[in-house]
Amino acid sequence: MPPQAAPAINGHASAVTPPAKRLADFLQPLRIDGVLVHKLAQDLSEVFVELAAQSDDQFLPTPISQSILSRPVDDATSGPHLAIDIGGTNLRVAFVELAHHAPQDSEGENAQDNQSLRRHLEHSWPIGDHLKNENAKGLFAWIGACIAEVVAKACDQQLAGIAAATELPLGVTFSFPMDQETLNTASLRQMGKGFAITSRLDLGQHLLDGYESSRGELPRIRIAAITNDAVATLLSFMHQFSASSASQAGTAATIQRRPVMGLICGTGCNATVFMGLGGLKQSKRPKKVQTLPGEGGGNSGDGQLSIAVNTEWSINGSAGPLRNNGLINRWDDMVSAAAEKPGFQPLEYMTAGLYLGEIGRLALVDYMTNVLGKNPKTFPEKLLRRFEPRNTTFLSHFSPSQDGDWSGLVDRLNDEFPTGGAQRPLEAIENLPAAKFRWTEDMAQALYHIARAIEFRAAGIIAASTVGLLKCSGALPSRDELAVMSASELHLGVGYTGGCITNFQDYLQHCQELLDELVEREYGNETPRVRIVLEPCHDGGIDGAGILVPAAVASGI
Template identity: 30%
Template sequence: MTMLPAYVHAMPRGCERGTFVALDVGGSNLRIAVVRFTTNSNESSTREILYQTGHALDEAIRNLDGRSFFLWIASQLEGVVAVSRGSGWIDPGVVDIGLTWSFPLESHSVNTGKILSMGKGFTAISQDIIGLDLKTLFEDSCAAVGLEVRLRAVVNDAVAVLLSHLNVDPRRTKIGLIVGTGVNASVLVPSTVLDEERLMRCDPREIERCSDCVINTELSLFGAGVLPRTRWDDEVDAENEIPGFQPLEMMCSGRYMPEIARRIVRDRVLRKRNGQEEAATGLGRIYGLDAETMSVVEGALDVAFARQQLLARVGGTVSIAEVRAMRSVFYAVSCRAAAVIAAALVAVTLAVLPPETPGGETGGAGSEVVVAVTGSVIEKYAGFRARVQEFANLLGRRWNKRLVIAVERDGPLLGGAVGAACNE
């Protein structure tokens, strides 16, 4: 009941066509792209990003009120549309849009949905727009800057990753996964598995067209009372905006994983300096360690090089022995995160995907499930993706499941375009 259906009534089949503008409103960035799908003689589709822009969602943007935030998005979109029309990629008139919304959304159809609490430091933005329809808010904001748009599809980022890879591998792809600033997953299931209460919330005509459905699992919300926690987990959670809100994400995401590691280092490595750790190193600052630094230090072949990189990034002073201990901490924290992610993927496969049909097309016993993945942690963190795959292999063998991790770069951006192409 905590999972959110995305009523995408037409699934990608690898033969999409047309040119669409895609927006990806993520936890750290706004990206806008013009995406063109073409179909060859074999009726298979190829795709190309013709133009792309990116804008950081810094503190100034995060502190806007909700309506001002959408007006800012519309103004960025206006510039992309102007360039696209000047290049002849899109025609004058109404612009077809696919929007990836990387926050909780209660969908009622393929292009409408009620905005829920955003989290991820976006409290100021979400306060005055919770409960509003995203489609109406977005199209009205665009109209306010003189831009006429038609929102073809609104999808969650995890849903977008799945849709994007379905465009490439429509037969085997069943799960989409994000492991970056945040953590989430989506899964493709027959619409018949939806709870009756969910079906009552949307247009019956949409359900009639919806033989398959993508579910936004809101995976980050799971794990309370199940995942074993340390006192450092409890510390970070207690200081979060909403304590206890995202138990799984607190252990696995690029935002929280480094802070847990930093606190362990503070207590188990640097306090041996007789209370001088904050003066001696930049690791004494809350959220003073990021996932990129953690990855570089952990993945370095030489401990002296790891020390050099750490000092360049966080400042202060640190010894070779301390760096060696830090690397052990970073490895332990990132390994736990990879194991939890793998366990979650196997759990989704067991609990949500239906049993295998005689044709072997679903995610049942003995079948192969492709998991499309994206995000800074699973794509760029040293050895992380390989460890997720290794743990998934280990757990999958116990249940006769085979999960294949497939990177889908730009999945959240491309998935919005795929959703628009499928739902014209």
């Protein structure tokens, strides 16, 4: 399914003809197909195994065992539990209540309708630039005041005995680099994302100090668990996509469901899986892993113990398979060179929202200059700006009407990239020696096909990375394992979040199609049928923090 053909999804591109030959030739550097995606998945699987065993920057283990998240929810552990999610742009605070029984018979979008948990008194605040520029004390004092505001409302509304508590365990999701040796402690690295804080800080202590400055007569808090956003997404998804067997409506088929991966594909891109400690470099294993009482595990020498691993798969350790398979092109190299850390995250540059719009801009400028022969000095000023924040959003829904009329896209280009002054009829300017720039349907068609090619390649890379990672982690079953299963289908759930995979053209749908094709190449007509199923998990940061609280308490924290 080459990108040049602009594959149709739900009739979205049904009226669009393939690009003309000169545009199709121009788009060749973005080309990807099922055969190449399969080869990339195989290569990435091998590289991921090496990175887990050797890299200090990727496949970062956490102190979270798979077992503590499998503990049944009961009256004593359902909560509500205080949770916060500190992101790059927003702070969220809520009390998260777990249902006694997570949904066991849901598939696809319907899974969201099953309330496996509830958030009470949820509040969200933007983290403005003035806060990002604060020192650590000022920033965490503000965070503490926000937590205190929600706790005070819980006390006023008599939420599940919160007012009577002397101390509240807190779950924390933190979307920044950190070093973590135990579940309830973390040392901050340089934050980035516009934050001025650069020194290594004790995250837990700064949160406690910040809250204390606003606490008054409210209950104290203690840090029960800290994790990052990618790990929290997987933890939340485990609760949503509970391991189960379910009968398929109207058939005798039984489906076994296993949650296996959390995927973030928004501004950035990352993934989390469970892996055995034995596959990880000895020096980066956590000193202690939280397990259930009486389980006997918890030390880093237990190679069989399965823990959550933050892969940081977009860092440059994964560059080899991308370049060796001819997927990194001149526009990607230009994006990489202009990035905050050139060459640092090649997979992210090709798949995530911060960068896809920039690839599209570079490709369009290249096409208009070197194929159409236009003078870039006449181009709209905004089109020549690097990393314009709106470009990815603009390209996400840049599609013609279903009757194939391109005039609406020309109007959108004029609105988004104004040329300065009213447009003259083409005939009136053809003979002028220095004609003003004018958006045309040819340019609109080119940009549409560029966006589709960028999206389809990104979907292929994510599909290949997903299969490669699931092979590396052992989540993809062997044929021997399948032979002894009683279910007729095995669904391996990948919980995803992020505006890019959700909104950029048909990114999500193409990713699912390519996953289906990859699995068919892996297993053929094996029974039970295996599927890797993408399901939304959009509130994983705050939910995962809440889910971790009873797990941490049960393990003795």
